[in-house]
Amino acid sequence: MAELPKHYNPQETEDATYARWEESGYFNPDNLVKDGIADKDAEAFSIVLPPPNVTGTLHMGHAAMLAIEDTLVRYHRMRGKRTLWVPGTDHAAIATQTKVEKELYKKEGSTRHDLGREEFVKRVEAFAQESHDTIVNQVRKMGSSVDWSREAYTLDEARNVAVRTAFKKMYDDGLIYRGRRIVNWDPRMQTTISDDEIEWREERTNFYYLRYGPFTIATARPETKFGDKYVVMHPDDKRYKEYQSGQKLTLEWINGPVEATVIKDEAIDMELGTGVMTITPWHDATDFDIAERHNLDAEQIIDENGKLLSIAGELAGMHIKKARPLIVEKLKEKGLLERVDENYIHRIATNSRGGELIEPQIKQQWFVDVNKKFTLPTSNLKDIADGAEVTLKKVMQMAVKSGQIEILPDRFEKIYFHWIDNLRDWNISRQLWYGHRIPVYYCTRGNSEARSSNFETGCQKPIVSIEELNECPNCKGPLEQDPDTLDTWFSSGLWTFSTLGWPEQTADLDVYHPTNLLETGYDILFFWVARMILMSGYLLGDIPFSTVYLHGLVRDEAGRKMSKSLDNIIDPLTLIEKYGADATRLSLIIGAAPGSDVKLSEDKVRGYKNFTNKLWNISRFLLMNMEDYDPGAAVSFSKDDRAILDEFEKLAEEITKDIEAYRLYLAAEKLYHYAWHTFADTILEASKPVLQDEAARAARQHVLATTWKNTLKLLHPFVPFVTEELWRTMPGDKRDLLMVETWPHQPHA
RNA sequence: GGGCGCUUAGCUCAGUUGGUUAGAGCGCAGCAUUCACAUUGCUGAGGUCACAGGUUCGAAUCCUGUAGCGCCCACCA
Numbered sequence: 167m168a169e170l171p172k173h174y175n176p177q178e179t180e181d182a183t184y185a186r187w188e189e190s191g192y193f194n195p196d197n198l199v200k201d202g203i204a205d206k207d208a209e210a211f212s213i214v215l216p217p218p219n220v221t222g223t224l225h226m227g228h229a230a231m232l233a234i235e236d237t238l239v240r241y242h243r244m245r246g247k248r249t250l251w252v253p254g255t256d257h258a259a260i261a262t263q264t265k266v267e268k269e270l271y272k273k274e275g276s277t278r279h280d281l282g283r284e285e286f287v288k289r290v291e292a293f294a295q296e297s298h299d300t301i302v303n304q305v306r307k308m309g310s311s312v313d314w315s316r317e318a319y320t321l322d323e324a325r326n327v328a329v330r331t332a333f334k335k336m337y338d339d340g341l342i343y344r345g346r347r348i349v350n351w352d353p354r355m356q357t358t359i360s361d362d363e364i365e366w367r368e369e370r371t372n373f374y375y376l377r378y379g380p381f382t383i384a385t386a387r388p389e390t391k392f393g394d395k396y397v398v399m400h401p402d403d404k405r406y407k408e409y410q411s412g413q414k415l416t417l418e419w420i421n422g423p424v425e426a427t428v429i430k431d432e433a434i435d436m437e438l439g440t441g442v443m444t445i446t447p448w449h450d451a452t453d454f455d456i457a458e459r460h461n462l463d464a465e466q467i468i469d470e471n472g473k474l475l476s477i478a479g480e481l482a483g484m485h486i487k488k489a490r491p492l493i494v495e496k497l498k499e500k501g502l503l504e505r506v507d508e509n510y511i512h513r514i515a516t517n518s519r520g521g522e523l524i525e526p527q528i529k530q531q532w533f534v535d536v537n538k539k540f541t542l543p544t545s546n547l548k549d550i551a552d553g554a555e556v557t558l559k560k561v562m563q564m565a566v567k568s569g570q571i572e573i574l575p576d577r578f579e580k581i582y583f584h585w586i587d588n589l590r591d592w593n594i595s596r597q598l599w600y601g602h603r604i605p606v607y608y609c610t611r612g613n614s615e616a617r618s619s620n621f622e623t624g625c626q627k628p629i630v631s632i633e634e635l636n637e638c639p640n641c642k643g644p645l646e647q648d649p650d651t652l653d654t655w656f657s658s659g660l661w662t663f664s665t666l667g668w669p670e671q672t673a674d675l676d677v678y679h680p681t682n683l684l685e686t687g688y689d690i691l692f693f694w695v696a697r698m699i700l701m702s703g704y705l706l707g708d709i710p711f712s713t714v715y716l717h718g719l720v721r722d723e724a725g726r727k728m729s730k731s732l733d734n735i736i737d738p739l740t741l742i743e744k745y746g747a748d749a750t751r752l753s754l755i756i757g758a759a760p761g762s763d764v765k766l767s768e769d770k771v772r773g774y775k776n777f778t779n780k781l782w783n784i785s786r787f788l789l790m791n792m793e794d795y796d797p798g799a800a801v802s803f804s805k806d807d808r809a810i811l812d813e814f815e816k817l818a819e820e821i822t823k824d825i826e827a828y829r830l831y832l833a834a835e836k837l838y839h840y841a842w843h844t845f846a847d848t849i850l851e852a853s854k855p856v857l858q859d860e861a862a863r864a865a866r867q868h869v870l871a872t873t874w875k876n877t878l879k880l881l882h883p884f885v886p887f888v889t890e891e892l893w894r895t896m897p898g899d900k901r902d903l904l905m906v907e908t909w910p911h912q913p914h915a
Numbered sequence: 916g917g918g919c920g921c922u923u924a925g926c927u928c929a930g931u932u933g934g935u936u937a938g939a940g941c942g943c944a945g946c947a948u949u950c951a952c953a954u955u956g957c958u959g960a961g962g963u964c965a966c967a968g969g970u971u972c973g974a975a976u977c978c979u980g981u982a983g984c985g986c987c988c989a990c991c992a
Contacts, residue, residue: 170951172951172952173952173954174952174954366989373992383992384992385992386992387992398992433990434991434992435991435992437991438991438992439991439992442992443991443992444992445992446992450990450992451990452990452991452992453990453992454990455990456990513991575920577919577920578919580918580919581918581919581986581987581988584917584918584919584987584988585987585988587988588988588989688986688987691987692987723926723927756928756940757927757928757929757940758928759928759929761920762920762921762928763985764927765926765927765928767926767927767941769926769927769941769942770927770940770941772941772954773940773941773954774940775954776952776954776955777954778954779952779954780951780952780954780955782951782952783951783952783954783955784951784952785951786951786952787951787952788951789951790951791951823931824931827931829931831928831929832929832931835928835929835939835940838939838940839939839940843939846951846952847956847957850951851956854950
């Protein structure tokens with residue numbers, strides 16, 4: 167038996183250990199079955215890796231995610247289950263495209279339009295590939311036991327088929343429609359974004375009270391007011407009962423007299439200001455809704471670059487930022503400005519990916535209708551019968567309300583329901599070039615404005631196709647594909663089953679779907695988790711996973727978010743190099759209850775590095791006292807021997823319970839305490855004289871060897887590298903790899 | 916405006932359905948040096964469990980209120 171070095175040096179062994187795991191093939195459950203490690207009809211345990219964005223490198227949040235998921239996966243694998251963890255990456259359309267556009271502008275001074283669509287997409291693909299390789303390397307460094315043979319990308323060929331299939335089915339069921347609606351337009355990125363991608367900020371601005379005929383109206387955005395020709399008040403407002411709905415008034419406005427129409431609508435807050443407002447349906451969501459209800463005209467004031475249109479008269483062509491003070495000046499001159507409130511707090515919408523101001527615009531876009539009824543032919547959803555008529559909203563609600571999906575911590579279930587209650591139709595089209603192109607074609611024969619026509623008859627209808635089309639299937643005429651791409655979450659929503667082969671009815675889909683667990687950050691509960699429930703519910707009539715485990719954010723030691731501007735980012739790879747992957751993993755698991763943020767400091771990681779060294783030295787001590795150990799010899803245990811074995815049994819039971827209940831932080835802490843302060847400080851110290859005693863030595867050797875081996879098993883999911891390395895040195899019966907050893911406690915036995 | 920959460924030792928956090936003197940890690944103080952490990956061991960100091968009421972034989976734990984911090988949602992023009 168070789169003697170171990172005095173200290174544990176993770177750098178020397180981690181990569182080789184990972185290579186041994188990978189070469190064994192046991193990350194792939196098919197091999198577990200083939201080699202008899204898992205029974206061929208053993209229970210399955212499957213999770214998908216939330217695919218990291220190919221926008222660069224992994225951060226501490228990813229490291230936390232990998233640590234938690236790998237711990238659970240390794241536990242279930244040791245429990246003898248057919249365990250599958252599917253890896254992959256996400257094309258993250260808007261984030262990736264923005265990143266490449268920025269670099270392009272910085273390095274070459276050119277825009278995507280200078281390159282053209284095809285060339286630009288090539289550049290993005292090259293960047294994505296590079297990021298992908300970096301990410302894959304980092305995933306390995308963390309020790310993640312993912313099945314690389316099943317790796318997927320949200321934008322690869324197989325996923326494209328899934329996306330087009332899903333789109334077509336939804337379109338055919340009337341759940342996807344194209345419509346002119348008010349959307350969130352980012353003038354800088356030149357694309358729309360969904361409601362969820364908006365980040366609201368508060369800003370102190372001037373609030374202008376303007377004379378509008380006999381009324382006073384108020385606005386923070388006078389530059390939108392040129393075209394206002396509807397004046398709206400609440401139907402119950404007694405102050406304005408002399409005005410009738412539909413009544414016309416001629417009054418003096420910014421660029422001369424206008425004919426205004428009185429509208430009565432209950433959306434108006436009588437308490438607020440004067441209780442009267444004018445509306446700008448083209449550039450405000452509330453106003454748009456009012457206009458829709460009363461069938462009013464909408465006029466565009468601001469163009470897609472944020473500049474005023476001809477309606478602004480002499481200010482046409484000017485950017486709204488510049489124009490505002492000039493408009494105010496003009497209003498003042500005309501005597502239309504009554505007063506200004508200078509301390510008004512205005513909420514402004516910005517793009518959460520890039521921070522640019524959002525300018526609402528009316529645009530032709532594709533939407534998913536979340537309130538439209540459809541029939542679910544077959545349903546595995548609890549409380550929804552085969553053939554039931556439901557809506558997407560209802561599917562999302564029922565999956566959680568019925569208890570079929572459990573969200574941890576459970577307070578997020580409330581947040582989830584609240585979000586669904588407020589959910590509006592999902593804008594899925596993006597004016598980006600990187601992403602799944604919308605699988606819709608327009609026949610352009612005799613129809614030069616194909617995309618803006620209303621598609622009533624024949625081949626003037628849009629053609630939705632799973633296969634790529636080159637000519638119109640009706641008239642063989644030329645086709646034009648919709649230039650837009652899909653919201654990245656449309657493809658991510660399919661992730662649990664698109665990675666398993668859907669739309670093919672594969673064996674993987676049969677065995678591993680629904681997945682058991684979805685572990686991700688709480689910040690993407692709506693973006694992703696909800697969309698997966700929607701897609702799986704609709705396309706499969708099933709849940710995508712039965713448990714959702716939401717981890718918190720990894721913050722710096724002062725509790726601040728890690729960000730470039732604060733320069734407080736800790737790179738997981740740096741930590742791994744300095745302290746080892748095991749110490750890094752433990753520091754992200756201990757003290758991290760689901761849903762709560764973790765504060766990370768290097769001190770914490772250093773502490774766990776010491777712990778891995780302690781484990782090393784426990785083994786070292788044991789080996790030094792095992793030269794004459796005969797694992798097969800019959801021994802009789804003393805009372806103390808039995809006490810050690812009993813105590814371990816209790817520990818194993820507790821750890822198992824904690825892991826089953828997703829209390830990883832508790833399990834890890836208990837193991838830490840047991841290994842260090844019970845096994846090393848108490849049991850080993852007490853064993854030193856016992857090992858000197860000829861009569862008691864053999865039994866104690868046996869107790870220490872078996873207990874320590876079992877402790878390594880319990881520890882393995884948390885600190886896989888050091889335990890795997892130590893496993894090689896342990897005497898007695900064992901499998902080659904600790905990774906596929908049997909868990910030392912069977913629950914429900 | 917609506918909703919949710921947090922507040923326990925200097926710091927980071929446990930405390931699983933209310934039950935004996937409230938725990939851990941880090942940090943701090945003292946002691947120990949060729950013992951598996953100084954990346955160590957032993958000992959110790961340190962808490963009116965945010966505050967005020969209430970329920971109970973018994974409350975860090977349940978209820979009500981207050982304060983501070985944080986998060987989510989929302990069409991106050």
